Amino acid sequence: MTQDLPARMLRLLSLLQTRRTWTGDELADRLGVTLRTIRRDIDRLRTLGYPVEGTTGTSGGYRLAAGADLPPLLLDDDEAVAIAVALRTAAAGVAGIEETAVRALAKLEQVLPIRLRHQVATIQATASPLPVPWSTGPTADPSTLALLAAACRDHEIVTFTYRRGSGETGPRRVEPHALVAADPVWYLVAYDTDHDEWRLFRVDRLTDPAPTGHRVTPRELPAPDAAAYVAERLAAAPARYAFHATVPADADTVRARTWSLPGRVHPVDDHTSTLDLAADNPQHVAEQLLGIDLGPDDTIHGTPELAPHLEKAAQRLLRVARALTRPDENRSNDGRNDNGAGDQ
Incomplete structure (x- = not known):
């Protein structure tokens, strides 16, 4: 399908894949064209089957929605190399990711240019991971990580059931901020709306996560960044x-x-x-x-x-x-x- 797209529309599709929502003016500025041209290109993408949704606003907004089929991903050289290296090493602390990573890697490397294949092979040969006994531990479910990552990106409230270290379980409703991997444990940094405070949740203790469709303005984290917040909380535990x-x-x-x-x-x-x-x-x-x-x-x-x-x-x-x-x-x-x- 991408063979039928001119270079400008390929760039437009690439932009839509990098961010949740763009205004028409932002896209026009990035591509150096008029807002009218953006509208025509969006209509063309829709005709070709790309699920581009419109949003309300002064200049109009656009986002690439989930469709029946996965649209082609457009990656620059650095992005392609980074993804291939990550797939080769697989993600520590993610349950069942190895086999899935191998399948995805096979598809990606099949279409990589030869020059990029050489880069991936060189990086992998000089930066191979070392399995160590202290890196083993609880693993997080990939689908849960994906759902929480999307909620963090979109500032969307999620609900889930959480099991505390004592074994006690209960419902939670939070505003997700970020995911932090503290090898091998994944943590969700989020604002707990029921307790009106920032909380740290281990993803392996979290079940039945569900997006609510309700988006909020992101709150200011009481730390320089999410990793620093996790380090502070763990040190004070x-x-x-x-x-x-x-x-x-x-x-x-x-x-x-x-x-x-x-x-x-x-x-x-x-x-x-x-x-x-x-x-x-x-x-x-x-x-x-x-x-x-x-x-x-x-x-x-x-x-x-x-x-x-x-x-x-x-x-x-x-x-x-x-x-x-x-x-x-x-x-x-x-x-x-x-x-x-x-x-x-």
Whole structure:
């Protein structure tokens, strides 16, 4: 179908795919034509089967609606490469996405120009993802993510049933703001209209989402951006075990070595920081402490019940260290074992 479209109309169709709604004046300005030309081109698109809807307003508005058939997507080079790379790596934390991603990738790569195929292959070869054990966890339903993403884009109120960490479930009515992936958990940042406050919802605990058709003016988020809001809320969340210490290292180093959220580490000066950890699993605290040297004993505080767990973790490591220092009868004098692994 796109072969029958002149270049200007292809650009028009591409614009309609990038945003929910355009005014006629905006489209005319982008394409450098008159509003009358835009109207003629929209009529032509409709004749060819593209579901372009009109909206009311001074200059008139247009949007590409959902149709019986998926219209061709018009992508520039950068967009095509980005989508292909994302499909090859698939989305972490999204249930059942791998097989679907492979099918979509096969369709996309079939029509990619050779020069773009080479770009995708090069990026993939040098930026392959590494499956790591700590990236496993609850997964989000792709259709739920798609519905919530559209609601965030259109500022449309949605309803759903939500299960809290305690197991309690109940209905929610929210104004969606953004989705944030905190590997591997997806979070919905939204304004809860029933409780009249901003809330954070785990998407894997959310069921039966439904758009209401009611759009609202977006509210101002009480944070620089959605990712910062999620980090702040997670850092402030209560936990069973707490740990506080002064660390003889700068804040950036401490954050990197303990994999801590920004709100958990605070600089004292250029060479000293304070560290606040909290977790329901004491093993998580023990793992975070392995990468740093702590300051004086009198600066270390926390939940007393955490101590035996840290001691048990230390004993396991000490036992391993002692085993490594014992003579190994299975090793030869030059430090090689029987199967020649010492050559590697």
